[in-house]
Amino acid sequence: MKRASPPAGPDIEVYTVLVRTALAQSGHLLERAIESTRRALQAREDQARTPGESHSAMHARQHLARVSFVMCERFPNALEQAIAKGADRQQAATRSLFSVQFDELELMDESQLSESVERARARQLLTEAVATPLTELNALMSAAQGQSSVDPGHNPLQPELFLQALQTIVGQMQPSDTVRRDWMTHMAEAMGAELRALYLQLIAQMQESGIKPAGYAVRQQGGNYVYIKPIGEEGHAPGFGPETAPWRMGSAQPTAEAAPTAGPDSTRLTLHQLRRLLTGELTDGPAPEMPFSERFSREFESPPSNVAAPPPDFDITVPAAFEALQEMQQVDHMMKRLGSRGPLSTPAATAIAPRSAKTALGQALSMEVVALMLDNIARDGRLLWPVQQLVKQLEPALLKLAVADPRFFSDKDHPARRLLQEMTDRSLAFDSLEAQGFESFMQPLIDVVGPLTHSPIEDQEPFAHALGQLLDAWATREKKRENERLRAIEALRHAEQRNLLAARMSQEMRLLPQIDAIPAEIARFLLGPWTQVMAQARLSDQSGSNDPGRYREAVDALLWSAQPKLTRINVGRLGRLVPKLLSRLHAGLAAIDYPAAETHKFFELLMQLHQQAFVPGRMEEAASNAPTPPKRSNASTLETDEPWIAPSEAAxxxxxxxxxxxxxxxxxxxxxxxxxxxxxxxxxxxxxxxxxxxxxxxxxxxxxxxxxxxxxxxxxxxxxxxxxxxxxxxxxxxxxxxxxxxxxxxxxxxxxxxxxxxxxxxxxxxxxxxx
Incomplete structure (x- = not known):
């Protein structure tokens, strides 16, 4: 869907000028941000306590000085491209570049993980800097484009787009990971200050031009919208906050689209820990296969291997011992949190008997992830409360499983994960406890979940058994539903095949010389319904005929009979042809169940054309009243890209x-x-x-x-x-x-x-x- 073009007027002219000016001056904005970054790196270099820290800051500063001109020159174009892509994302609703997906973590290396954290940190810095002025700017931008309520998507100067453009340009400079982090840490903060100044300038200019801010629309209980004055003092500014923010979803209340998340103080789980858990680094089993890039780096770029090794009886170095101590402290913290949840976590907690601090951390992290995941599911507003309660009852079994089989997280087809997925996703079919079929949906769930809560969980087998039982029970109940769905799919697939074949036939028929000589309605019939007839005959034919039903032969007859100038020359031929032609046309249209009203309308028109051949005296009058033949250049307008569905297929x-x-x-x-x-x-x-x-x-x-x-x-x-x-x-x-x-x-x-x-x-x- 394309956004409607804003109405023309003085406000839109002001808006256009301001946006173009901001884009043109964005290079100077980056230039000032780079200069602030250079000064910050110089100050860090001067205050460094170690030679290594001083050298790192100096290297980042010098590299920045070398490429700053190129960065400033490329930035306006990168920003323009980011704005264009941002508009596409508004329409396609794709995921933000500043979010992380759970299932992607296992595939990410350390540098990608660090870059994700770096992006999020840069975004956080920008958010804090521009929160208040951005709220007002969004309202003015929407108003300038004729909107009565605020839509952040109408502001093409969102901070997120500036940040995307900046990261694109930084990436093109190919800095090392260390240099890139040094740049972005200071540059994001500097750009935040520059954007705040730019926003305040734009706000002042728009206010001087007489533009009044639009209001933010809040939907009330009854469904109506009330417009309120923009507020920017609290939370994130509309247009630049979390994807789950109420304004982003069009509601004044937290939405059910995104599952609620536990607060940041409830856990110290980090991305790096989570990735280590998913890749199996926190188990005592065989080490996972190292990615080629990391293995190459260690084998060919690491220090020489002839360095003296520590004594064989010196198992734990001081740094390793310190790391182990840190990991055990994290374990204690997580276990205390899990213990505070009540008796649900006790069986799983007592099951931990780790052989090392690393394994203990892996087990604690597994349980922490399960606890957070179940918290999110149990508070998901899309689920009815009985389903939420069943999810909570599964917690002891899943906590035990997390310790016994960490593959639960990384394997999408793990029986326990599939069980959770089936019970929650299928429940979305019901919007109330009174909905038809909800009781018969819930009973198998209760029968399956109950035994799991008391079962000894040592591997995935109890969940695999429960999943099989559940799917069997539902299959019996849903057999009729599945049969109806399959019949519908078969009907639509047949319609799709027929439409594709009909489209090819129509393309061929448009090349016929006589198609331009017949009335538009007849041409439209031939290129539309009649190609459906020929395609249906071809799909249904088992004889291998080149013209099943002789429907293609009828095309030539219809083309000739629809031209009174030709039929008057040979009225006898028309008289012999009409009965056979009408019979063939009726049979073909009946084969696709063409609507009776449309069939009657077409035959009335065809009869009028045929009658003109038998009434010579009305030749001129008929010619003047006849529809204008289509031109070849407009032949494509005779068809529609929409697939045609026969009434039986529609039913x-x-x-x-x-x-x-x-x-x-x-x-x-x-x-x-x-x-x-x-x-x-x-x-x-x-x-x-x-x-x-x-x-x-x-x-x-x-x-x-x-x-x-x-x-x-x-x-x-x-x-x-x-x-x-x-x-x-x-x-x-x-x-x-x-x-x-x-x-x-x-x-x-x-x-x-x-x-x-x-x-x-x-x-x-x-x-x-x-x-």
């Missing part, structure tokens, strides 16, 4: 056409029709995504269960097996109108684990780990 799949009933007459009416559950609309939906969809003036939860191979057909299935299908165009329109809204863009478990990674990232910032 089988619940195909939704364009709404023809009541349409909201005002934004307030539209908002009142939306469900209470907020979400971030996105076109980047995957199979399995749950949405709320307005069907016959009622909201219902349904799941995306199939996407056509060419991405232009979508099938949704609800908990009762009822299906709705639609084209890509209609999907876009429904999202734009707010009558289709995404509940969950990823699995509940994946979201909870990503929240754990974000907690670890915040802790890394506070402790300086990786910076």
């Amino acid at each position: 089988e799949s619940g195909f939704m056409g364009e709404p023809s009933g009541h349409q909201p007459t005002s934004p307030e009416d539209d908002e009142a029709r939306r469900p209470a559950t907020p979400s971030a609309p996105t076109l980047a939906m995957d199979v399995g995504t749950w949405v709320t969809l307005l069907v016959n003036d009622k909201w219902e939860r349904t799941q995306l269960s199939w996407i056509g191979s060419h991405g232009n057909l979508f099938l949704f299935t609800n908990a009762y097996g009822h299906t709705q299908s639609m084209t890509r165009r209609l999907l876009d329109k429904l999202i734009a109108r707010g009558t289709l809204r995404v509940i969950s863009g990823q699995t509940v478990v994946a979201g909870a684990l990503d929240a754990v990674a974000q907690t670890a990232l915040r802790n890394s910032l506070e402790t300086g780990d990786g910076i």
Whole structure:
């Protein structure tokens, strides 16, 4: 979906001039930030206590001096590209570059991990510097573009985009990891000060031009929006805070889209610790295979191996002993936290009998991650409270499993992880305890989870057994639902194949010379419905005929008979041709179940054309009233990119056409029709995504269960097996109108684990780990 162009007027002219000026002057902004960074590095060099620290600061300063001109020259273009990509992300709703996903950590090396922490730290510094003026600037930018409420996406000068451009330019200079960290630590802070000054200048200029700030829209209980004055003194400025911030999701309350996260003070889990856990570095088993780049570095870039080794009986060096002491202190801290949770954690806590400080830390971290993950899931507002309670009851078993089998975190197909995922994701089908089918959904869950809470957990086997039982129980209940879904998919796949074949036939038919000589309605029929007839015959044919049903032969006959100038010359041929042609046309349209009303309309037009051949006296009058033939240059307008769905296929799949009933007459009416559950609309939906969809003036939860191979057909299935299908165009329109809204863009478990990674990232910032 493309954002509508802002209305023309004096405000938009002011906005355009200011944005262009800011872009043009961004090089000078970076120049000042670089100079501040250079002074900071010089001061660090002067105050260094060791030669190594002094040399590091000097090297970073000198390298910066060498490349500063190139950086300032490239920065405006990098910023312009970041703004363009930022607009695309607003539409595609992709993940921020400044977040970390749990499942990616195992694949990241140390430098990538440090860079993630570095990016987050730089963003934090910018946030603190610009929070207050950015709030007001967002309101003015939205107002200048004719918006009545504030949308941070209308401000192309977001700090995040400046930071992305800066990191792009820094990367192009190819500094070492140490130099890059030294630069970014000071440069982000300096850029924050420069951006604050720029924002204050822009605010003053827009106010002098008479632009009044828009209001922030807050949705009340009844669904209506109330606009409030922008506030920037607390929290993050709209447009530059966490992805879970209420303003980003369009709601005044915390949303259910992102699982809640535990506060940063509740754990000292960091990104580096989390990665060590996922890669198996904190176990006493065989060391995981080292990445090639790291192995090459150690073997060919490390100091010579002929350095004298310590005595064989000197097992633990002083630094190693100190590190072990630190790890045991972390273990104590985490175990105290787990112990404070009550008796749930006691069985797992007593199961720890580590052989080393490293193993103890790995076990404690495993339990900490499980505890945080379950906290996030149990407080997820998308889940009904009975499901939340069952998740809590699984905690003792999962804590034991975390100690016995850490693969639970890194293996997406681990039975325990799949069990959690199945029970939480499937529960999204129900929006209330009274929803049809909820009781029959819950009973197998209760039967399975109960025994697990008291089972001895030594490996994944109890969870694998429970998962099998659960899926079998649900399979019996969902057999009818699955059959209906499969029938709908089969109908849509057939329609998709027919449409693809019909499109190729239409391209070939447009090259026929006589296509320009016939009325537009007849050409449209041939290039549209009749190609569907020929494609259907080809797909259904088992004989191998080149022209099954002789429908292609009918094309030539129809082209000739639709030209009165030709048929008058040979009326006898027309008389012999018409009965056979009409019969062939009726049979073909019946084969695709073409609507009777459209069929009748077409044959009326064709009969009028045929009658002109038998009434010579009305030749001129008929010619003047005849539709204008299409020009070849406009032939593409005779077809539509939308796939055509036969009525039988539409009935089988619940195909939704364009709404023809009541349409909201005002934004307030539209908002009142939306469900209470907020979400971030996105076109980047995957199979399995749950949405709320307005069907016959009622909201219902349904799941995306199939996407056509060419991405232009979508099938949704609800908990009762009822299906709705639609084209890509209609999907876009429904999202734009707010009558289709995404509940969950990823699995509940994946979201909870990503929240754990974000907690670890915040802790890394506070402790300086990786910076």
